[in-house]
Amino acid sequence: MQRFEGKTVLVTGSSYGIGKGIALSFGREGANVLVNYSKSKDKALEVVSEIEKEGGKAVAVKADVSKSDEVREMIKKCVDIFGGIDILVNNAGTNGRIAPVEELTEQDWDHVMGINLKGQFLCINAALPYMLKKQKGRIINMASVDALVGDVNFSAYCATKGGIASFTRALSLELGPKHITVNAICPGFVNTPSADNIEKMFPGTKEEVVKRIPMGRLLKPQDIGSLALFLASDEAEMINGASILIDGGNINNIFPA
Numbered sequence: 001m002q003r004f005e006g007k008t009v010l011v012t013g014s015s016y017g018i019g020k021g022i023a024l025s026f027g028r029e030g031a032n033v034l035v036n037y038s039k040s041k042d043k044a045l046e047v048v049s050e051i052e053k054e055g056g057k058a059v060a061v062k063a064d065v066s067k068s069d070e071v072r073e074m075i076k077k078c079v080d081i082f083g084g085i086d087i088l089v090n091n092a093g094t095n096g097r098i099a100p101v102e103e104l105t106e107q108d109w110d111h112v113m114g115i116n117l118k119g120q121f122l123c124i125n126a127a128l129p130y131m132l133k134k135q136k137g138r139i140i141n142m143a144s145v146d147a148l149v150g151d152v153n154f155s156a157y158c159a160t161k162g163g164i165a166s167f168t169r170a171l172s173l174e175l176g177p178k179h180i181t182v183n184a185i186c187p188g189f190v191n192t193p194s195a196d197n198i199e200k201m202f203p204g205t206k207e208e209v210v211k212r213i214p215m216g217r218l219l220k221p222q223d224i225g226s227l228a229l230f231l232a233s234d235e236a237e238m239i240n241g242a243s244i245l246i247d248g249g250n251i252n253n254i255f256p257a
Contacts, residue, residue, distance in 0.1 A: 021221020
């Protein structure tokens with residue numbers, strides 16, 4: 001029997017990159033998967049198709065996680081289609097504008113906060129009633145190594161990721177007595193389309209980062225997927241409120257200035 005057969009997982013921002021890796025990992029383990037996207041419908045449908053080809057069940061749902069009405073509708077669709085929600089993976093996020101803090105505008109700041117931090121709050125707020133009804137659930141928030149260290153020209157992004165780690169700890173105290181665990185994953189540099197965009201802006205970044213990783217390679221989305229599977233499993237029942245670093249052993253994994 002597959003580990004998550006009969007369970008339903010919602011993975012925000014799962015049409016590509018880390019989210020796709022997480023969605024595919026859960027699909028292979030028998031979970032019903034809601035693949036969320038905000039713009040990339042075709043890519044989301046490709047993820048659904050990959051899960052279905054391996055015998056899993058999945059559906060793609062459009063929603064901007066920074067908008068409460070769209071989040072509530074997404075959660076409702078998840079419940080209507082699959083009968084509930086057991087696992088919420090808050091993966092949707094953005095780097096925002098990469099620039100010195102003095103060049104950031106209020107709009108730049110609000111954009112990153114709205115998706116990375118407010119988006120996680122809205123999704124948790126909408127999903128919790130269904131988990132509380134069962135008195136069981138798993139919430140996994142995507143933070144970053146930047147929740148633990150700084151990063152030049154990523155001040156807004158770092159602020160959200162630090163906030164996510166603190167938010168996670170607070171929620172673990174509230175929800176632990178109700179048998180709902182809340183943990184955060186803090187990835188280092190993951191080889192995704194976002195990483196490719198950073199490489200275009202800062203040529204040589206990938207090569208320099210790899211030099212500083214003891215394991216000798218960049219992270220892959222499936223590495224994050226494997227950790228998410230563990231945190232959602234019964235074996236991880238006593239892991240609650242943790243921000244788990246996964247970066248191949250390099251906590252100083254920052255981008256060149």
